[in-house]
Amino acid sequence: MKHEGLIVGLIVVAAVISGAGLVLGVARPARQIRVVSATGTTQKSFVPDIAHLDLGVQTDAPTVQKAQQDNLATMNGVLAALKAAGVKNEDIQTSNFYINQNFDYASGKSAKPTGWHVSNIVTVRVKPDLVSTVIDAASKAGANLFNSISFDISNREEMKAGLMKDAVANARAKALGTLEGTTHTLGDIVSIAADWSGPSVVTSGPQGTGGGTDFVPVEAGTNVLSVSVSVSFELD
Secondary structure, eight states: OHHHHHHHHHHHHHHHHHHHHHHHHHHSOOOOOOEEEEEEEEEEEEOOOEEEEEEEEEEEESSHHHHHHHHHHHHHHHHHHHHHTTOOGGGEEEEEEEEEEEEEOTTSSSOEEEEEEEEEEEEEEEOGGGHHHHHHHHHHTTOOEEEEEEEEOTTHHHHHHHHHHHHHHHHHHHHHHHTTTSSOOEEEEEEEEEEEEOOOEEEOOGGGTTTOSOOOOOOOOOEEEEEEEEEEEEEO
16 A cells, blocks of 8 residues: 555656646747848829819808808808719718807907807819819809818729839848848748828918919829838748
């Protein structure tokens, strides 16, 4: 019986030691990965085929009900003018609507309420060659807010995918250049970060805020979309 107890004890000790070995195996630090990093850049010029305009109506009145009624009546006229100028329903989207109370701070004492202010702004999507026509039509219908114009291209995502591929290839070529004269090769990509720029935004001038109709023609010109990528490659 004593021998059996000794054998059992040895088995228990062996199991504990084996378990400790497993724990030590889990805690063993992972293999260190050596990397080489490089930055790749590329860009592409394009002629925009889409324009986005932010325009709308602001109204002021003694009561909030009157300010809203006046804004609604004028905005309905603006929307009708936009559609008459060739803008489709699906290309008009409300982008900002807010109601504020006006105050008079000139007295130097407590602010005195003077009425209400309502603004309703829509984003209009059109072809670049219709921008001037749309602005003129909206202005004549009563629009008095023209915040900005931006230009873009309809196949932007396809263009971005191509630029990304070229930029990564540029980074890989630069990384390979740093390995010349060594026995190392590039492995898998460990990390990648992209920084995009473009296209441009044109902010409206004084004519875009006063409801005038003599607008300078808007030219989309040629825009540039560019990307810079920072890529880290595993070093084999």
